[in-house]
Amino acid sequence: MAKPLAVYLHIPFCRQKCGYCDFLSFAGREDLFRPYLEALVQEIRLLAGERPPVATVYIGGGTPTLLSGEDLASLLQEVKAATWLDPAAEITVEANPGTVTLEQLRVLRAAGVNRLSIGAQAGQDKFLRLLGRSHTAAQTGATVAAARAAGFTNINLDLIYGLPGQAVAEWRESLEWAVALEPDHLSCYCLQLAPEVPLAKAIAAGHYRPVVEEEIVAMYYETLRILAQAGYEQYELANFARKGYECRHNLFYWEYRDYLGLGLGSHSFLSGERRVNEEDFPNYFAKVAAGEEPVAVREKIDAGRGMVEMVMLGLRLTKGLDAKEFFHRWRRDLRGFFSPRLEILLEKDFLRWEGDNCRLTPKGMLASNRVLVELLDVHL
Amino acid sequence: MDQARIRNFCIIAHIDHGKSTLADRLLEYTGAVSARKMVAQVLDSMDLERERGITIKARAVRLTYRAEDGRDYLLNLIDTPGHVDFSYEVSRSLAACEGALLLVDASQGIQAQTIANLYLALEHDLEIIPVINKIDLPGADPERVLKELADVGGFTREEVLTASAKTGLGTKEILEAIVRRIPPPRGSLERPVQALVFDSHFDSYRGVIAYLRVVNGQLQTGEKIKTMATGKEFEVTELGVFTPEMEPVAELGPGEVGYLIAGIKDVRDSRVGDTITSAGCPAQEPLPGYKPARPMVYCGFYPVENDGYEDLREALARLQLNDAALVYEAESSNALGFGFRCGFLGLLHMEIIQERLEREYGLNIIATSPSVVFRAYLKKNDEVLEIRNPSELPAAGEIERLEEPFVKASIILASDYVGPIMELCQEKRGIYQGMEYLTPERVLLKYDLPFAEILLDFYDKLKSRSRGYASLDYEFAGYRASDLVKLDILLNGKPVDALSAIVHREKAYSRGKQLVQKLKEIIPRQLYEVPIQAAIGSRVIARETVKAIRKDVLAKCYGGDVTRKRKLLEKQKEGKKRLKQLGTVEVPQEAFLAVLKIDD
Numbered sequence: 001m002a003k004p005l006a007v008y009l010h011i012p013f014c015r016q017k018c019g020y021c022d023f024l025s026f027a028g029r030e031d032l033f034r035p036y037l038e039a040l041v042q043e044i045r046l047l048a049g050e051r052p053p054v055a056t057v058y059i060g061g062g063t064p065t066l067l068s069g070e071d072l073a074s075l076l077q078e079v080k081a082a083t084w085l086d087p088a089a090e091i092t093v094e095a096n097p098g099t100v101t102l103e104q105l106r107v108l109r110a111a112g113v114n115r116l117s118i119g120a121q122a123g124q125d126k127f128l129r130l131l132g133r134s135h136t137a138a139q140t141g142a143t144v145a146a147a148r149a150a151g152f153t154n155i156n157l158d159l160i161y162g163l164p165g166q167a168v169a170e171w172r173e174s175l176e177w178a179v180a181l182e183p184d185h186l187s188c189y190c191l192q193l194a195p196e197v198p199l200a201k202a203i204a205a206g207h208y209r210p211v212v213e214e215e216i217v218a219m220y221y222e223t224l225r226i227l228a229q230a231g232y233e234q235y236e237l238a239n240f241a242r243k244g245y246e247c248r249h250n251l252f253y254w255e256y257r258d259y260l261g262l263g264l265g266s267h268s269f270l271s272g273e274r275r276v277n278e279e280d281f282p283n284y285f286a287k288v289a290a291g292e293e294p295v296a297v298r299e300k301i302d303a304g305r306g307m308v309e310m311v312m313l314g315l316r317l318t319k320g321l322d323a324k325e326f327f328h329r330w331r332r333d334l335r336g337f338f339s340p341r342l343e344i345l346l347e348k349d350f351l352r353w354e355g356d357n358c359r360l361t362p363k364g365m366l367a368s369n370r371v372l373v374e375l376l377d378v379h380l
Numbered sequence: 381m382d383q384a385r386i387r388n389f390c391i392i393a394h395i396d397h398g399k400s401t402l403a404d405r406l407l408e409y410t411g412a413v414s415a416r417k418m419v420a421q422v423l424d425s426m427d428l429e430r431e432r433g434i435t436i437k438a439r440a441v442r443l444t445y446r447a448e449d450g451r452d453y454l455l456n457l458i459d460t461p462g463h464v465d466f467s468y469e470v471s472r473s474l475a476a477c478e479g480a481l482l483l484v485d486a487s488q489g490i491q492a493q494t495i496a497n498l499y500l501a502l503e504h505d506l507e508i509i510p511v512i513n514k515i516d517l518p519g520a521d522p523e524r525v526l527k528e529l530a531d532v533g534g535f536t537r538e539e540v541l542t543a544s545a546k547t548g549l550g551t552k553e554i555l556e557a558i559v560r561r562i563p564p565p566r567g568s569l570e571r572p573v574q575a576l577v578f579d580s581h582f583d584s585y586r587g588v589i590a591y592l593r594v595v596n597g598q599l600q601t602g603e604k605i606k607t608m609a610t611g612k613e614f615e616v617t618e619l620g621v622f623t624p625e626m627e628p629v630a631e632l633g634p635g636e637v638g639y640l641i642a643g644i645k646d647v648r649d650s651r652v653g654d655t656i657t658s659a660g661c662p663a664q665e666p667l668p669g670y671k672p673a674r675p676m677v678y679c680g681f682y683p684v685e686n687d688g689y690e691d692l693r694e695a696l697a698r699l700q701l702n703d704a705a706l707v708y709e710a711e712s713s714n715a716l717g718f719g720f721r722c723g724f725l726g727l728l729h730m731e732i733i734q735e736r737l738e739r740e741y742g743l744n745i746i747a748t749s750p751s752v753v754f755r756a757y758l759k760k761n762d763e764v765l766e767i768r769n770p771s772e773l774p775a776a777g778e779i780e781r782l783e784e785p786f787v788k789a790s791i792i793l794a795s796d797y798v799g800p801i802m803e804l805c806q807e808k809r810g811i812y813q814g815m816e817y818l819t820p821e822r823v824l825l826k827y828d829l830p831f832a833e834i835l836l837d838f839y840d841k842l843k844s845r846s847r848g849y850a851s852l853d854y855e856f857a858g859y860r861a862s863d864l865v866k867l868d869i870l871l872n873g874k875p876v877d878a879l880s881a882i883v884h885r886e887k888a889y890s891r892g893k894q895l896v897q898k899l900k901e902i903i904p905r906q907l908y909e910v911p912i913q914a915a916i917g918s919r920v921i922a923r924e925t926v927k928a929i930r931k932d933v934l935a936k937c938y939g940g941d942v943t944r945k946r947k948l949l950e951k952q953k954e955g956k957k958r959l960k961q962l963g964t965v966e967v968p969q970e971a972f973l974a975v976l977k978i979d980d
Contacts, residue, residue, distance in 0.1 A: 008939060068701040161932075190934035217930045238934060253939050267940040274943060299943070309942060312949065316937060344964055348908055370907050373952045380953035 003148050004055035004086065005270075006252035009040065009220025010076060010263030011061040015099060019132035019199035020191060024060040024265040024279060032214075032281060037071055039288045043262050044075070046293060047082040052260070054083045056090040056249035060117075064093050064257070065100040070109025076111050090248040092117055092156075097143040098135035105150035116147050117156040117187075123177030124170065130208075131199070137177065142205050144181045149190075154245055156185035161219045163191055164199070164208030171219045172226065179230040184245040188223050189238050190216055220366055237316045237365050256310045256329075272306065274299045303330055307337060308379050312372055320352075334358065339377035351375075383635040387562045388456045388593065390473055392498055393483035394491035394851065395463075397813070398513040402483060402545035402554075403441075403457060409551045410443040410455070412623060440591055440637050441624040447559045455558055456637035458578065458593075464493060464853055465726030468671060471500055472578045472653045475669055476593035476637065479562030481554065482533070486512045486542075487519035490528045490823060491851035492792040498533055507562045510535050513553060515971030516544040527819045565595075567634025570663035573605075574664040575632070575640075575656040579646045582702040586618075588644035591637075592656060595667060598633045603757035604659035605642060606665040610649050613659045613747040614642035647704045674704040675723025675732055676785070676856070677835060678768040680711060680748035680878065681737070682719030684960065684969060686741060689718045695741040696720060699733060706733060711769065714869040715878040715962050716746060716972075721769055724750075725837060746960065746969045748878045752832045755783040755859055773866050776917065782882075783859040785831040788813070791842065793850035795823045800845045809884060828857055830884070867892055869899070870913040870920075871965045878972055900924040902971045910965050 013033065014025045026032075057079055064072060072093060079085060092115040093108055105116070120140045122128050128136060140157075147155055157178050163173045178186060191211075193200035201209050211219075224234060232240040236254060239247065252259050261268045265279040276297040278284040289295040301309065307330050314321035323334040335342070335353075345351045350364035350371050364371050373380065391525050393399035403809045406412075444453040460473040474480065484490050501508060510529050522542060529535040541557060543550030579591040580696035599605070599619055606613050618641040620628040632638045645649050651673065655666035683692050696708050707723040724730040730750055735822035737743045754767040757780040767773050789810070793801055795817070805812070805827045829838070834854065842850050867888050883891050892914030899912050903926050910926040937945055954961075959966040 122454060187936075189936050190931075192933065192935040213931050216934070220931070220934065238936065250938060253937070253942070259939050265940075267942075268938065269942070276940075305946065308949075309946060311943060313937065313942065315535065320383075345907075363930075367907060367929055367932045367933070368934075369949060369952065370929055371932075372949055373956070374907065376949065377953065380950045 002052060003258065004053040005083075006040065006056045006058070006249050006257070006259040007054050007079060007083070008249075008259060008261040008263075008266055009044075009057070009059045009064075009079075010261065010266045011064040011067060011262045012036070013061065013066050014063045015066060016132070016134055019130070019202070020193055020197055021132075021188040022194040022197050023062070025301060027123070033067065033071075035285065036281070037075070038284050040075065040237055040263050041078050042288045042291075043294060044078040044082050046291070047260075052083050054079065054085045054089060056092070056252065057085070058092045058249040059113075060092075060094045060095075062094075063096045063099055065095040065104065069104040069111070072113075073107055073111030077115070081203070092152075092247070092249055094119065095143065095147075096133075096135065097140040100143055101147070102146040102149060105146055105152070109151045114152070115154040115156070116152045117158065117185075118143055118147070118183075120178060120181075121160050122156040122163065123174035127166065127170070127174075128164070130163060131160070143179060144183065154185070155183045156187060156247065157181065157183040159186060159188045160191050161188060161223070162211045162216045164203055164210055166211060166215075168215055168218045174224050175223060175226045179226065179232075185239070185241040185247060186227060186232060187239050188227075191303060221362070224362060233318075235318050237360075237368065251317075254313045256313055269301075272301050276302060285322060304379060307332060308376055309335075311376060315358070315360050315368065315372065316365075318359065320357045323358065337379070338375045341374045341377065345371060345374060383565045383567065383633075385451065386454050386456070386635040387479065387566055388458065388565060388635065388637055389481060389555040389558055389562055390458045390460050390477045390501075392460070392494060392501060393481075393513075394485065394488070394494045397483050397485040397488070397491075397494075398545040399459075399483055402481070402511075402513065402543070403459065405545050405548050405551045406443060406555065407441065407624065409548070409555065411932040412441060412443050413863045437682060439624075440622055440639075442621045442637065445555050445559065446569070447735060448556060449559075450829060453559050454636075455555070456593075458637065460497070463726070463728050464496075465724075465728045467500075468673070468725075469579070469652055470497060471504075471669065472576065473505060474501050474504045475667070476576050476578045477504075477506055477563060479509065479558065481558075482508050482510045482529075483513050483545075484510065484525050484529065486515045486522050486525055487517055488901075489521075489525050490532055490792065490818070492790045492824075492853040493826070493851055494854070495532055495792065496775050496790060496853035504587055508533065509554070509557045509561055510540045511550070512540060512542045513545055515542045516547060516549065521718045522680075522700060524821070528822060531818045565635030567594065567596045569596075569598060571596040571636055572661050573599055573656070573658045574663045574667050575599060576667050577607075577650050577652055577654045578725070579652060580650045581703070582647050586641050588641070588647050588650050590640045590642075590644065590650040590656070592632075592640055593630045593637045594634055596634055596663070597658065598631050599640065599658075600631045600657070601628075605640075605656050606659040606662055607644075607650055607654050608657055608663070609651060609654040609670055609672070612649050614644055614649075616640060616642045641688055647700075647702060651704050673707075673725070675705070675707050675725065676831065677724045677726055677750045677752060678721055679730060679750040680713060680716070680719050680723075680769065681708075681717040681734070682713065682746045682878075683746070684746055686717055688745075691741070692720065692737070692743055692745065695737050696722070698741075699736060703730065703733070713748075713771075713878050715876045715951050716748070716960070719746075723768070723838060746878075746972050748972050749881060750835055752785050753884065754864065754882055757781045757783070757856045767882065770866055770882050771877045778796070781861050782864040784862045784864060786828050786857045786860050787831050787834060787854035788857045789827045789829045789834070789852060789854040791825040791827070791850055791852050792818070793823055793825065793846050795821055797846040797850060798823055798825065799885075800849060801825060801842065804838075804841055804845055805829065808838055809887075814815065820906075829854070830862065831856070832882075837867055865916050868915045869895060870911075870915060871899075871903075871962060871967070872910055873913075874963055875915075876962055876967075889921050892916075896922045897925040899971055900926055903965070903967055904959075905929045906966055908964065 012025045016027045061298045079198050091113045093113050094117045096119045123137050124137050227240045234240050235246050266277045268275040275295045278294045284294045326334040391399045439459045441457050445453050458473050460470045512525050574596045575592040575594045577590050577592050581589045603616050621638040653670040657663040700706050705725050708720045711721040712718045755764040759780045810827035810829045816824040863885045865885050867881050867883050868875045894916050896912045909928045912924045913920045914922040
């Protein structure tokens with residue numbers, strides 16, 4: 001039997017676009033909810049012939065909770081019908097505070113959703129406003145409480161640091177506020193702006209003071225310190241969890257396993273091929289209606305690129321990259337694959353090599369792109 | 381050819397004063413090139429020259445002019461290089477002429493270079509015809525230029541012509557003056573052949589084409605000739621003249637200007653200034669004035685990619701075919717690997733060669749900072765070493781004294797700027813030699829300056845401190861003792877030989893400081909801190925640090941981000957290609973020129 005997949009379903013709708021976001025998502029297109037859901041169901045049904053085994057399901061967006069609990073539940077029902085869904089599968093739905101009700105959460109929980117990922121982003125309303133979020137910090141707290149009341153035992157909060165004008169102390173405050181909500185998992189990302197998003201333009205125009213590198217470094221180390229103290233273990237560059245609560249779905253990406261993305265603009269990685277679905281509605285609808293996979297781009301990943309990707313992704317994990325697994329997959333010695341600059345990176349403690357295991361230190365994670373360029377050098 | 385009907389002349393002018401345009405008008409007027417056929421400025425045939433507006437290689441062209449006296453005259457226009465790097469070549473071109481047009485821009489007035497060349501022409505007893513050009517332009521001030529001409533060369537108002545080479549105004553008067561005022565050549569047909577080589581050029585099909593002026597005797601096709609400086613013999617396969625196209629002739633007699641092809645394989649066998657004579661009946665003496673080319677400036681050329689060495693060697697060999705003044709020898713650097721130490725007549729010559737290597741041969745090269753030739757007198761055995769590369773300098777303890785080349789510099793500038801420019805010369809270790817007022821507004825300033833200071837940034841500073849209105853000329857004035865030290869640059873504690881320089885002790889501290897600051901700006905931040913130090917011997921005199929990169933993207937990376945992320949890494953890698961790896965430090969190519977380009 002084939003190896004189990006991680007399945008991602010994309011809901012490309014939001015109530016409003018946030019100023020920092022460059023995801024594929026549209027505001028004010030309630031008219032498309034129905035046709036999109038129908039098309040997505042069609043796409044799910046294309047799997048019915050093969051019925052692949054599925055280990056995790058992740059409904060993300062956009063803002064999936066703009067859809068009713070029943071709509072989301074029926075999507076899950078379709079996945080169950082078209083695949084072999086592991087009865088113990090991790091099933092996550094992304095929820096934005098203010099868009100979700102207790103009733104809706106109860107419906108999701110009853111439909112089998114067992115993990116909720118909440119876009120908290122910041123603990124102070126001034127930063128939520130700056131980001132263009134449509135909720136307050138208090139609403140985030142209420143959403144967490146509602147999720148607990150609905151029976152969710154695995155809750156993630158997303159947070160962003162390095163916001164324009166944010167002081168290190170204010171980030172610490174956000175972290176402490178988040179910890180007090182007692183989530184099971186935290187994702188903490190440094191703000192990274194695509195140049196075309198409104199917030200990037202506002203910074204470029206001089207409306208905000210961008211955060212300087214020293215402060216980002218301090219914020220990163222504060223994150224490690226505060227979350228470790230609160231009992232969260234870092235398992236990936238930006239992800240922290242109480243023991244046993246690591247996100248199994250996301251681990252598929254980093255462990256270089258196959259995943260299947262469904263819905264507008266979704267990405268898949270299947271048997272060494274990367275696919276990207278159609279990114280505009282008419283094309284997506286047309287292909288699905290014709291009974292075709294709505295794939296716009298396919299790229300075969302050859303061994304050279306595959307090795308680069310596996311290193312790039314695997315080194316994000318604190319457990320590191322296993323040279324045995326690397327050899328098993330590519331028949332290449334990992335140490336030999338790395339450039340000779342490995343030695344100095346080890347010497348300067350960007351990287352540690354213990355037994356068969358190679359992993360980045362916190363210092364290496366902070367500068368991971370640069371470290372990867374040094375390590376991979378001629379392979380890039 | 382009756383010598384009475386020949387006039388050999390050149391044009392002396394400052395850059396942009398209209399020399400090439402005037403040459404075009406003369407060609408056009410005499411029908412050598414029809415206006416329609418003429419792509420602007422035919423005499424400058426290399427692209428590089430046209431772009432820089434400088435004539436690098438001398439050319440000659442024969443014009444036929446029917447004068448007002450009703451007779452036809454042959455006018456040979458010999459073009460001269462317009463840069464101080466090539467002053468020897470200029471002197472040889474002048475030696476091939478009996479007269480010169482002295483072309484001066486009506487608004488800018490006479491410039492230092494022009495005066496230098498004027499005096500050079502007077503030394504060769506040339507008849508000078510002063511021409512004030514661009515008189516049609518709004519800023520023209522011919523009265524002021526008349527005064528300057530009177531002051532500099534004692535020219536009377538009646539002698540001076542006015543023209544606009546752009547519109548053609550005054551062309552006929554110039555041609556008449558050439559016929560009437562410039563004396564005809566007075567060579568002897570009976571005496572053994574003496575022909576002056578004033579330029580040569582390598583053609584991949586025909587070998588060396590020597591440009592020459594026959595002084596005495598007659599050269600014939602098929603004849604055996606001898607180059608007097610090298611003593612080599614060749615058989616003449618073709619003689620000809622430029623109309624401006626090459627047109628073969630059977631013989632070239634006294635006073636005539638043309639070209640010679642004789643199966644010469646190497647331009648170094650027909651050097652500028654050499655005398656060609658008949659092998660069978662050689663002249664007793666060569667013509668006076670020959671000097672072997674002597675490089676004044678050296679720098680290292682290194683391929684950016686290590687496998688580029690062979691290509692570079694081949695390209696230099698090919699360039700040398702056409703450029704007898706270029707010398708090179710293999711050298712190696714701990715920082716840059718294998719390359720060549722190359723010698724040039726001056727900075728412009730160096731830049732031209734570098735550009736040609738890059739443009740014509742598609743090479744990617746690093747040039748180290750240029751250096752003059754120092755002389756080290758050793759304590760042991762009174763030995764003298766010529767130092768072309770700072771790394772050749774023996775340890776301070778072994779050296780009795782060091783000498784560096786000096787130049788006699790003439791600077792012409794508006795009197796308002798005398799103060800700042802004297803200050804500049806003082807800063808550059810100049811020794812004041814005198815000052816002359818050419819007109820109440822224009823001053824000729826004379827200084828002896830270390831050539832090394834001129835190489836560094838003197839010219840740029842001169843221009844900026846005089847708002848572009850100063851001009852410079854210089855000639856070599858020999859070696860003088862100086863208190864010089866070797867300034868080393870260390871990256872990450874290791875000396876980088878390609879960044880070392882020999883500097884005056886008093887300047888070492890400030891230069892060291894400027895240099896490390898400049899390198900700090902140029903060297904990109906890397907994963908580790910990079911200390912940059914300047915040192916004399918073991919004493920560190922300046923230090924800066926390029927801080928380490930501590931953060932490089934902490935963005936999410938989920939299923940949809942993998943390709944983008946990989947491409948980002950590939951792009952970063954691409955950006956590193958311009959960098960040269962020195963031990964653990966990555967240094968951009970510009971760093972090696974930073975030694976040269978420092979602003980105070």
